[in-house]
Amino acid sequence: MLVENNVALQPYNSFGIAARAQQLVRVRRSADVQVLLGASEWADTPRFVLGGGSNLVITGDIKALVLKVEIAGRRLVEETPKGWLVEAGAGENWHDFVAWTLAQGWPGLENLALIPGTVGASPVQNIGAYGVELQDRFHSLDAVELDTGHAFTLDAAQCGFGYRDSVFKHERAGDKGYGLAGRALITHVRFWLPKPWKPVLGYLDLERKMAETGNTTPDATTLFDWIVAIRRAKLPDPAVIGNAGSFFKNPTVTPEQCADIIARDPKVVHYPMADGSIKLAAGWLIDACGWKGKTVGHAGVYEKQALVLVNRGDEEHPCTGGEVMTLARAIQTSVYERFGIRLEPEPVVI
Structure with missing residues (x-):
């Protein structure tokens, strides 16, 4: 576990806003969270979980202990006649993970190509694009409660998914309720990619691509390429324009x-x-x-x-x-x- 002081956060938020963290911990293993919670010097310090910083507006320096999630890893958990169960570490780049699943021959996430951020942030926001939302492909996730160090697993129903919403965006009401905002750090996320694969095409931009190319039955890789091209034509690259x-x-x-x-x-x-x-x-x-x-x-x-x-x-x-x-x-x-x-x-x- 690596701890840094007075860290510039401009490289860690896609808006490129200049701000600093008093202290930042790079979480590269699930065990790092347990070590952190067992350290007396941070027992009473507020904590802020930072993924890819792609869905964040920082309005000032952060005094809370910043937990920078960098847990890596991708794997096929299980394949059945009905689909593939795939897992990724929360620190994996989302778009790279989508491209990797397609390269392995496991389609289903192509409509979510080129969405910035990390895998761990994807269920928090219930990301979505071009007719597919994360909840449509989500299976389960592993997380650690930041107050107690308790590790737990949530399925889709327990995540309380809504439009760009989840249990991770809501505060807990008193001693009741399941709001997990600021209370949990996601370590791994699993996705269910069903067989047989069916393209999701019900958006005007995709209909235009079909008309332009004459391809009315695109495969998953073609659909991935189309969506990447559409998003690049419409949206600025955060590496160029924050x-x-x-x-x-x-x-x-x-x-x-x-x-x-x-x-x-x-x-x-x-x-x-x-x-x-x-x-x-x-x-x-x-x-x-x-x-x-x-x-x-x-x-x-x-x-x-x-x-x-x-x-x-x-x-x-x-x-x-x-x-x-x-x-x-x-x-x-x-x-x-x-x-x-x-x-x-x-x-x-x-």
């Missing part, structure tokens, strides 16, 4: 609310959901309010995709978390005043 990916959740409304918006804005992008609600494209709402390409301080709205906020600062004038949140609140106000819809941020703000 960002946290999609900044706002796509809101859901009733059919009546959607009809009211369509009556005023017929071009609004919307998708019917299985439960009868309607999902609206948050990026379209933001763009309709005129925010695409606009800047507040050193935080801006990406000119190719209004759903993404970006870092416009430099070494001399770095973007701050405060500037990002000022811009985010201004966007929320605009969308609410025009459409009566409150946008909810996706990233964790600390």
Whole structure:
């Protein structure tokens, strides 16, 4: 277990916000957590779990002990006639893991290609893209409770998955409830990839790819390549322009609310959901309010995709978390005043 003091966090958050951690521990084995919890010098120190930092807005230096999750490892746990059970360490890069499963001949995660972050963060956010959510492929996870050191396993039902939501994003209510926000560190995640494989194609961008190529029955590798190309065309590379990916959740409304918006804005992008609600494209709402390409301080709205906020600062004038949140609140106000819809941020703000 490696402990470092006064660590710059700019390399560890995809937005590239300049901040520091008083102390940072690199967790590379599950046993490291047990060692940490047994150390008297940190017994009363608050802790903050950091994965890939891709869904994070840091608004100041972090005084809590930062647990940087770097647990590696990938393996096939089991193969049956019905599917493959695959496991990865929480510190594995998510996109690299998706590419690896395909290279082994185990399809099922291709729609989730190029989502930034680590495997351990994927169930926290219940990541999703192009018609597939993590919960659709999730099997179980292992974690350690940070107060007691107790190791435990959760299945999908126990994770309480919702749209970009899970039990790991909720505080525990008193002595009851199952909220695990700030109380657990995920060490390993397992995924169930079913046989026979079936492509998920019900998105406009994928329909366009099929029309462009004439390929209406893409295999998993082709679908992976298409989604990587689509995402690269729309979204900035965090290594080039700091960002946290999609900044706002796509809101859901009733059919009546959607009809009211369509009556005023017929071009609004919307998708019917299985439960009868309607999902609206948050990026379209933001763009309709005129925010695409606009800047507040050193935080801006990406000119190719209004759903993404970006870092416009430099070494001399770095973007701050405060500037990002000022811009985010201004966007929320605009969308609410025009459409009566409150946008909810996706990233964790600390």
